[in-house]
Amino acid sequence: MYEYIMIRYGDLTLKGKNKSIFKQKLNNQIRFKLDKLNVDFEFQHDLVYIKLNDVEADIVIDILDTIAGISSYSKVVKCEYDFAVMAEKGIELVNDFTKGRLTTFKIETKRANKNLPLTSIEISQKLSGMVLSNVDNLKVDVRNPELTLNVEVRKDATYLYTNRIPGMGGFPVSIGGKGMVMLSGGIDSPVSAYLAMKKGLEVECIHYESTPMTSIESAQKVIDLTEILARYAPKLKIKLHMVPFQKLHEQIIINTSESYVITIMRRMMYRIATEVAKLNDCQVLITGDSIGQVASQTIESMSTIQDVTNLIIVRPLSTYDKMEIVKIATKIDTLKISIKPFSDCCTVYVPKRPVIKPTVKQSEFYETKYDYTELLEESIANTKTIILDSREHLDIQSKGLIVSECI
Numbered sequence: 001m002y003e004y005i006m007i008r009y010g011d012l013t014l015k016g017k018n019k020s021i022f023k024q025k026l027n028n029q030i031r032f033k034l035d036k037l038n039v040d041f042e043f044q045h046d047l048v049y050i051k052l053n054d055v056e057a058d059i060v061i062d063i064l065d066t067i068a069g070i071s072s073y074s075k076v077v078k079c080e081y082d083f084a085v086m087a088e089k090g091i092e093l094v095n096d097f098t099k100g101r102l103t104t105f106k107i108e109t110k111r112a113n114k115n116l117p118l119t120s121i122e123i124s125q126k127l128s129g130m131v132l133s134n135v136d137n138l139k140v141d142v143r144n145p146e147l148t149l150n151v152e153v154r155k156d157a158t159y160l161y162t163n164r165i166p167g168m169g170g171f172p173v174s175i176g177g178k179g180m181v182m183l184s185g186g187i188d189s190p191v192s193a194y195l196a197m198k199k200g201l202e203v204e205c206i207h208y209e210s211t212p213m214t215s216i217e218s219a220q221k222v223i224d225l226t227e228i229l230a231r232y233a234p235k236l237k238i239k240l241h242m243v244p245f246q247k248l249h250e251q252i253i254i255n256t257s258e259s260y261v262i263t264i265m266r267r268m269m270y271r272i273a274t275e276v277a278k279l280n281d282c283q284v285l286i287t288g289d290s291i292g293q294v295a296s297q298t299i300e301s302m303s304t305i306q307d308v309t310n311l312i313i314v315r316p317l318s319t320y321d322k323m324e325i326v327k328i329a330t331k332i333d334t335l336k337i338s339i340k341p342f343s344d345c346c347t348v349y350v351p352k353r354p355v356i357k358p359t360v361k362q363s364e365f366y367e368t369k370y371d372y373t374e375l376l377e378e379s380i381a382n383t384k385t386i387i388l389d390s391r392e393h394l395d396i397q398s399k400g401l402i403v404s405e406c407i
Helices: 010-014 016-033 057-064 083-098 120-132 188-198 216-232 246-255 258-279 299-306 322-331 360-367 372-381
Strands: 004-008 040-043 047-051 072-079 103-111 138-140 147-153 158-161 178-182 202-209 237-244 284-286 312-314 384-389 403-406
Touching: 004 057, 004 158, 016 040, 016 047, 057 072, 072 083, 083 103, 083 120, 083 147, 083 158, 103 120, 120 138, 120 147, 178 188, 178 258, 188 202, 188 216, 188 284, 188 322, 202 216, 202 258, 216 237, 216 384, 237 258, 237 372, 246 258, 246 372, 258 284, 258 299, 258 360, 258 372
Parallel strands: 103 138, 103 147, 178 202, 178 284, 202 237, 284 312
Antiparallel strands: 004 047, 004 072, 040 047, 072 158, 147 158, 237 384, 384 403
16 A cells, blocks of 8 residues: 655754755665665655555564654655545545544645645645545544544645654764763663664673673673664664673772772773773763662762763763663663673672762772772773674564674
8 A cells, every 4th residue: 555655854954054964864874774675765855755666664664763863754655636546545544544433534734835726724625525425434523533644745746644653763873973882781771872872873882791700691681782782773783892801800899898899890891991982983981870770870979980081971861760761671672681680790799788979089099909900901902892783684583693793
């Protein structure tokens, strides 16, 4: 039934003199991600049309759901500006929605072609009468209809649709620079990475693995999470930097008061992330911190921890409640991996009474008990980088890890 998908740019059209840069970036990403499908593109100044060429619309929509910068899209039928043809197409769409049951509806017309003799309201009224006389059990309700039949009359053609599917929103990934995500195996940090990409940041990920203190399965969780996040990346690839953290981890536990272990551990992680970020041209660090959620995420804790870096810290989840985070994790398909019961560095040794108002002075005191500089340098030097590639998801469901490259 549906021949096209209509894509709306949304906020990108408000970018003034820079909107062409945003639109070009988004158009390139749409082309790239749909490259393996037999579809054609029509790029207009405020819309994109995808001609399906018998490709199932839902296959295209699944991919569009991973592209930041799209405001919304609709499955549409295309016809000439002829009321008999428009009514025929409209009746087909209405019947598909109602399936014979009592339904209220209205028609909304957008008349982009101002040269037509009829106004938008007049087009809607005339077309409504034609649809009503050919569909049983249908009534007009202009205030609260179950179904809205949208008609967009443009110079090139007329488009009809009944759905308006919300897109990912935000801005095209990479338009806003690049950030390093401190990725654990938990629920929050993958969601934080997703939200950062939604706002136009290209991301790389860094993870601290401490086997045998932590299980190998905890590292695999992070690999699996990065593979899912790669679906939202412009080229469907994300770098994951795996930092060997065992030696440093052990020294922290031996030389630090139990209440300060997490604080000192995260200060070391920030130091490493800062250097790895600079080596990879990342301008910011991205974390899954949510204010007050745990002891290390109080204002005092975050201030003490970030004291060791001069990079900007982006915290997309800072004001989110846990259920809001879980809802997004479910939507982007990371929750089922995040809840697997394998501990990472920050959860394997959780203090019974972690400090909630740590200070920089006390943190520095514990850090003087051993020479951590060499350990930091060793961790950075031995960091392994893999590139996770999710392109196979365009053809089939995941069959496991795809590592296209190991650096």
